[in-house]
Amino acid sequence: MCDKHASTVPCSNDSAQSSRRRRVWELSHASHCPLVGVGLPLNGLRKLVEKVTGGKVLHDDYDIHVGTVSECALRTPVADAVQKELERRYAQHIQRFRAAKTTEQVEAMWAAAVAAGDVAGAFWAGLSHPRCTVALEEKMCRDIHMVQHQAGACARADLNKFNAIVADNSRLEREVVRLQERCNALTHEKSLDAERHEQLLMTARAATIAREGDVATLRAELARLQASVPELDTRERMAERIAQLEAREQALRAQVAELKTLRPAAPDAEVAPAAAAEPVAVPVAMPVRLHNRAVLCVGGRSSSVPIYRTMIERVGAQFAHHDGGLEDSSSQLDASLAAADLVICQTGCISHSAYWRVKDHCKRHGKRCVFVDNPSVSSLARGLQEAATEEPQPG
Incomplete structure (x- = not known):
């Protein structure tokens, strides 16, 4: 037999033979509450409900839910509206x-929907299916009941997570504000x-x-001053030449004074001027001879060159002289140095x-060179003696 809703709910045997899907009012009363709560x-x-009643419903959500569940027990306008909406x-x-x-197969599809978490549409499609039995309907109601409990727990967990996220978001917003201010x-x-830095630049x-303007001004002034003094380079060279001549004159005066001290006294006053006019060979004690040696004298007074020549030739050497670049060409100095055995x-x-x-x-060539500070005859003699002491003695 059918249950107490035999007028609205067909028997399972009849449902098994029919291919028509069941309506909302044909379901058991126990399935109306989860169907309305989950499906809508x-x-x-x-x-x-407001559309069906034609006015604004002032009841709260719970009253509307309870009233709709009650209306679905029979075929009412609210039940028809719920059927169409589902x-x-x-x-x-x-x-x-x-x-x-x-x-x-219906049960397997319902289990797959529950596992996937898609229960609202599958719940209505399974309950209204022609092959849904009373046992399967009861099982689906039990499953949807547990799903609702799990959904509530998840909702509470999600709410806690949401509150934590809100708090964290507030903290992050404050941190962002602080970082933005910094x-x-x-x-x-x-x-x-x-x-x-721009001002300093x-x-x-x-x-x-x-500074560039000052440099340009000073260069222009220098050019003007150079242009106002004609032959400036020539004058500078002449001044340098004059300084050299003055130094040479002082050296000559010192040599004359030294010769006067070394020259023996003349027998009468008439011979003195003639003796002073000719070079005087000062006898120098030379115990060693520089046989077959070429001696080059660099520097010295030009008026004393004859005396240098006599002194060097007396010791058996060949005489050569270069004034050190005062008048003789400096290029001749290299040739004279190359030909000399001894350089003074x-x-x-x-x-x-x-x-x-x-x-x-x-x-570079390993030649003996004697440096004499004082350009005098006695200094030359001492230089020759110093060089001669290092020469090998004849047998």
């Missing part, structure tokens, strides 16, 4: 469940630094431009260039 959202349910909302689920031809402060500081550029350099009467050339040549 509260806002949608309120709009649906058919419209879950048309795809209904179409998918049409593939089930047996009660076992970023703005740093940006302002960097802007001030950039302005200060402009000041440096202005100073550079001013009188450093007081030669140029710096000649001095270094003599020193470098003797060092």
